[in-house]
Amino acid sequence: MRHLLRGVAPLGxxxxxxxxxxxxxxxxxxxxxxxxxxxxxxxxxxxxALPGLVDLHTHLREPGREDAETVxxxxxxxxxxxxxxxxxxxxxxxVADTAGVxxxxxxxxxxxxxxxxxxxxxxSVGLRGEQLAELGAMAQSAARVRVFxxxxxxxxxxxxxxxxxxxxxxxxxxxxxxxxxxxLTAGAQMHEGVVSAEVGLxxxxxxxxxxxxxxDVLLAQHVESRLHVLHLSTAGSVEIVRxxxxxxxxxxxxxxxxxxxxxxxxxxxxxxxxxVNPPLRTAEDVEAVRAGLADxxxxxxxxxxxxxxxxDKDCEWAAAAFGMTGLETALGIxxxxxxxxxxxxxxxxARVMSHTPARIGRVDSGxxxxxxxxxxxxxxxxxxxxxxxxxTVDPAAQASTSRNTPYGGMELTGRVVATFLRGRPTVxxxxxxxxxxx
Amino acid sequence: xxxxxxxxxxxxxxxxLVLDTAAEMAKTQGREIxxxxxxxxxxxxxxxxxDSTRTRISFEAAAKRLSADVIxxxxxxxxxxxxxxxxxxxxxxxxMGADAVVVRHQASGAPHRLANAGWLDAAVLNAGDGTxxxxxxxLLDAFTIRRHLRGPDVGDPDGVGADLSGLxxxxxxxxxxxxxxxxxxxxxxxxxxxxxxxxPPTLVPIGADRxxxxxSYHLDEVLDSGPDAVMMLRVQRERMGGPGLAGAATSAGxxxxxxxxxxxxxxxxxxxxxxxxxxxxxxxGPMNRGLEISADAADSPRAVIVEQVANxxxxxxxxxxxxxxxxxxxxxxx
Numbered sequence: 188m189r190h191l192l193r194g195v196a197p198l199g200x201x202x203x204x205x206x207x208x209x210x211x212x213x214x215x216x217x218x219x220x221x222x223x224x225x226x227x228x229x230x231x232x233x234x235x236a237l238p239g240l241v242d243l244h245t246h247l248r249e250p251g252r253e254d255a256e257t258v259x260x261x262x263x264x265x266x267x268x269x270x271x272x273x274x275x276x277x278x279x280x281x282v283a284d285t286a287g288v289x290x291x292x293x294x295x296x297x298x299x300x301x302x303x304x305x306x307x308x309x310x311s312v313g314l315r316g317e318q319l320a321e322l323g324a325m326a327q328s329a330a331r332v333r334v335f336x337x338x339x340x341x342x343x344x345x346x347x348x349x350x351x352x353x354x355x356x357x358x359x360x361x362x363x364x365x366x367x368x369x370x371l372t373a374g375a376q377m378h379e380g381v382v383s384a385e386v387g388l389x390x391x392x393x394x395x396x397x398x399x400x401x402x403d404v405l406l407a408q409h410v411e412s413r414l415h416v417l418h419l420s421t422a423g424s425v426e427i428v429r430x431x432x433x434x435x436x437x438x439x440x441x442x443x444x445x446x447x448x449x450x451x452x453x454x455x456x457x458x459x460x461x462x463v464n465p466p467l468r469t470a471e472d473v474e475a476v477r478a479g480l481a482d483x484x485x486x487x488x489x490x491x492x493x494x495x496x497x498x499d500k501d502c503e504w505a506a507a508a509f510g511m512t513g514l515e516t517a518l519g520i521x522x523x524x525x526x527x528x529x530x531x532x533x534x535x536x537a538r539v540m541s542h543t544p545a546r547i548g549r550v551d552s553g554x555x556x557x558x559x560x561x562x563x564x565x566x567x568x569x570x571x572x573x574x575x576x577x578x579t580v581d582p583a584a585q586a587s588t589s590r591n592t593p594y595g596g597m598e599l600t601g602r603v604v605a606t607f608l609r610g611r612p613t614v615x616x617x618x619x620x621x622x623x624x625x
Numbered sequence: 626x627x628x629x630x631x632x633x634x635x636x637x638x639x640x641x642l643v644l645d646t647a648a649e650m651a652k653t654q655g656r657e658i659x660x661x662x663x664x665x666x667x668x669x670x671x672x673x674x675x676d677s678t679r680t681r682i683s684f685e686a687a688a689k690r691l692s693a694d695v696i697x698x699x700x701x702x703x704x705x706x707x708x709x710x711x712x713x714x715x716x717x718x719x720x721m722g723a724d725a726v727v728v729r730h731q732a733s734g735a736p737h738r739l740a741n742a743g744w745l746d747a748a749v750l751n752a753g754d755g756t757x758x759x760x761x762x763x764l765l766d767a768f769t770i771r772r773h774l775r776g777p778d779v780g781d782p783d784g785v786g787a788d789l790s791g792l793x794x795x796x797x798x799x800x801x802x803x804x805x806x807x808x809x810x811x812x813x814x815x816x817x818x819x820x821x822x823x824x825p826p827t828l829v830p831i832g833a834d835r836x837x838x839x840x841s842y843h844l845d846e847v848l849d850s851g852p853d854a855v856m857m858l859r860v861q862r863e864r865m866g867g868p869g870l871a872g873a874a875t876s877a878g879x880x881x882x883x884x885x886x887x888x889x890x891x892x893x894x895x896x897x898x899x900x901x902x903x904x905x906x907x908x909x910g911p912m913n914r915g916l917e918i919s920a921d922a923a924d925s926p927r928a929v930i931v932e933q934v935a936n937x938x939x940x941x942x943x944x945x946x947x948x949x950x951x952x953x954x955x956x957x958x959x
Contacts, residue, residue: 502738
């Protein structure tokens with residue numbers, strides 16, 4: 188299988204040609220056209236070429252909640268969103284806290300074949316925060332787990348967190364923390380502030396996130412291990428991470444598309460589409476998160492794609508599930524909020540949505556490496572983006588099983604046109620391509 | 626007025642209209658035959674997801690005295706995890722042809738969802754949602770205040786046509802969990818009154834500093850400033866620690882002990898004596914005698930607590946009338 192991507196702009200630079208053959212980028216520029224032979228030509232005029240996107244934070248819901256998403260449908264959504272790899276969070280049923288479950292998820296991902304699915308292992312047995320799960324067994328399994336997280340729950344016990352940070356050093360793992368002090372957030376429904384006071388929904392204070400991040404960066408410093416902060420959402424959290432990095436602590440941080448784009452004012456609608464954990468914050472927080480992403484304090488954009496069934500959202504706010512889908516809109520949101528506004532370049536987008544997430548997840552080496560540069564000899568994981576395309580989000584048109592996107596009807600700038608996974612097109616002209624067709 | 630979800634749905638003139646209409650309704654309630662034919666043939670559903678016998682019977686009496694057909698629907702628990710969902714309940718009421726749904730729900734925003742999610746065409750009247758709003762309570766409080774404190778000024782026993790300009794109302798107690806406090810802050814200030822909230826700092830919501838009122842932690846200072854009305858809020862004993870909300874094993878408690886609360890924030894005979902001669906004492910009920918209010922205060926001649934209950938029926942008649950009779954006229958025109 189050979190494809191010649193003609194006239195694409197790698198990372199938004201000067202247009203050139205890319206030749207993909209046998210899963211690898213084999214030629215660039217004039218050589219590409221010369222060596223193309225019978226390669227299928229993709230007209231890439233006006234398109235930006237990015238390394239295939241890598242999500243560190245996806246909920247695929249399988250096993251257990253196949254009514255909300257399956258590995259198959261979630262990885263289709265990922266491909267449409269420009270992803271070539273996703274990390275599948277561990278809060279499934281059963282929880283991914285054993286080698287058996289992570290190998291099951293790995294195999295489901297391979298069978299689906301749309302993206303590489305890297306299972307995340309739970310930190311604690313059953314996400315209960317009491318006892319370490321068999322992290323070593325998961326690391327040594329066929330799934331080669333390197334990212335461990337109780338996401339959805341916070342590893343709130345400081346001793347357990349310390350032990351997890353220490354233990355994963357043996358296999359170069361990372362603990363990805365869902366920073367939420369549970370006692371400060373019992374029953375919490377939305378950001379605690381002016382809007383929560385008015386609409387009468389129980390508050391989720393910024394300090395409940397910031398206190399855990401502050402503790403964890405100090406723990407990571409003390410035991411000299413790697414910490415990854417998931418879905419950082421407040422201005423204070425950005426400040427703490429900035430401080431920790433200045434001290435040389437090995438911390439990385441993630442922002443979600445929704446914390447880059449939406450605010451707690453939306454809770455005035457009482458529409459549970461806007462209910463998410465951590466909650467949407469204030470406009471000042473959104474600005475701080477954007478600034479942190481632009482200046483490198485925040486390392487990656489992770490989707491926190493959290494599909495939920497209609498019945499879990501078509502109800503009163505307090506009864507609804509937390510979470511929103513994101514795989515199919517993430518690139519559009521980042522493009523609209525960060526690139527179209529001039530705050531980031533496409534090279535920056537490649538850094539925060541591909542290179543760095545792959546490096547944090549330790550999936551950036553070997554023959555099936557992700558997040559590599561667009562250079563000769565590298566795996567042909569390529570995403571083509573039309574940076575000028577304006578499009579309107581249609582929840583019903585998404586590949587995810589669930590419809591809980593907060594962006595329905597919103598116009599975004601920048602759209603994924605094609606995705607190549609090791610040289611095979613999974614998406615062309617914005618449409619999924621089944622294996623063996625193209 | 627299509628729905629009444631929050632006092633924010635009412636501007637000054639709309640609020641005065643409700644109070645004036647309530648005054649007309651109240652006059653009819655002194656007659657031997659209290660029933661009016663106004664809403665004959667219309668169906669009002671009292672949809673109560675939370676126990677509140679007093680509020681339900683107040684709405685029931687109001688609807689019946691306007692000759693509406695009343696259906697009481699008591700739905701314990703809520704949502705997907707416990708039986709029928711709010712949506713299915715709404716679709717059921719829609720199929721039965723409800724003209725108005727009076728809803729009491731433990732979740733803030735549930736009436737807003739009923740009115741706006743596209744499940745139901747009926748007028749939705751919020752009878753208390755979580756810690757959000759309870760607009761008819763604020764209206765009956767405003768009605769009671771106006772009658773006592775503005776009636777003499779304007780030469781009408783009910784104060785018809787007047788708002789609450791120049792009056793100072795202190796609202797004392799658990800503001801954090803109180804839909805009554807939120808509703809009264811909004812409505813009383815819309816009507817021109819000055820409101821001071823009095824509570825321990827633990828029971829003032831973060832963000833309340835942006836509300837159009839003053840906030841004090843000291844009841845005695847506020848009483849010395851000479852308020853025209855003092856509204857005591859119910860304090861729930863479960864706020865004092867022990868088993869926590871929403872699955873937390875324990876909660877730290879919002880104040881140390883009932884005795885300390887009473888000492889700092891309770892209205893007793895001593896504090897009652899510090900109030901100006903004309904000031905009235907209010908409570909939305911049910912009272913915890915001996916906690917937020919002593920028997921001396923609750924039973925004093927200044928207390929208008931029983932009258933608040935009676936005014937509740939008149940105010941709810943007014944709201945149902947304005948929601949349904951107005952709606953019908955509009956429908957006829959179209």
